[in-house]
Amino acid sequence: MKEKIRTIIIDDEKLAREIVKNYLSKEENLELIEECTNGFEAIKAINELKPDLIFLDIQMPKINGFEMLELIDEPPVIIFTTAFDQYALKAFEVNAADYLLKPFSHERFNDAVSKAATLLKDKDSNREKIENIVKHIDEQDEFIDRVVVKTNQKISIIPTEQINYIQAQDDYVMLFTEQGKFLKQKTMKFFESRLNPAEFIRLHRSYISKLDRINEINLLEKETYQVTLKDGEKLPVSRSGYAKLKEVLE
DSSP: OOOOEEEEEEOSOHHHHHHHHHHHHTOTTEEEEEEESSHHHHHHHHHHHOOSEEEEESSOSSSOHHHHHHTOSSOOEEEEEEOOOHHHHGGGTTTSSEEEESSOOHHHHHHHHHHHHHHHTOHHHHHHHHHHHHHHHHTOOSOOSEEEEEETTEEEEEEGGGEEEEEEETTEEEEEETTEEEEESOOHHHHHHHSOTTTEEEEETTEEEEGGGEEEEEEEETTEEEEEETTSOEEEEOHHHHHHHHHHHO
């Protein structure tokens, strides 16, 4: 007997979930194991149930589909279901099993499932595709206004306005915030490019600070500087960081 493709539907709209459920019920090779209404539920379900395939809405409350992808331990094959226009989704055509632009037909659904079934046979290719999606999102030129992090099983949404400073930690960064500190698997380059430069500054190769948290700049010795934040924390400043600070503060 052929093993069924274990499937989860993730969408905050009940009607959208019902449409996918209806199409899915007519496919003998698909088995619906869970449906989720938001990204928090979905992360828990995916990590616990380990589905083969997910139908994932991009625009959801709490955390969106892309933020959710970053927090999954073992990503399954993905079919995006979205109201995004075609132009916005061009970049995902080659990086997901497929995407279904709402509203979509049963025929279009079947086509996407066929592509997913092919991709399921190549787990390495699927992981690479998901990494490419995340990379593409990282390379957008819009400034971020929040960061989503997972600590053990707890998910925290941190508004950028609550970040005091960021410190490099190898392939990760440590976010020092009003709520405590959080480890995030992103690079300093990512944060430097995606945080609003009117609010944040790269002080040093290992430090980014929120500008309004800086209390004073001190000269330690010849061309060696340090900033003191409002909470008393002291951070090193490189030559280029000092030049940027002067430019911003003048």
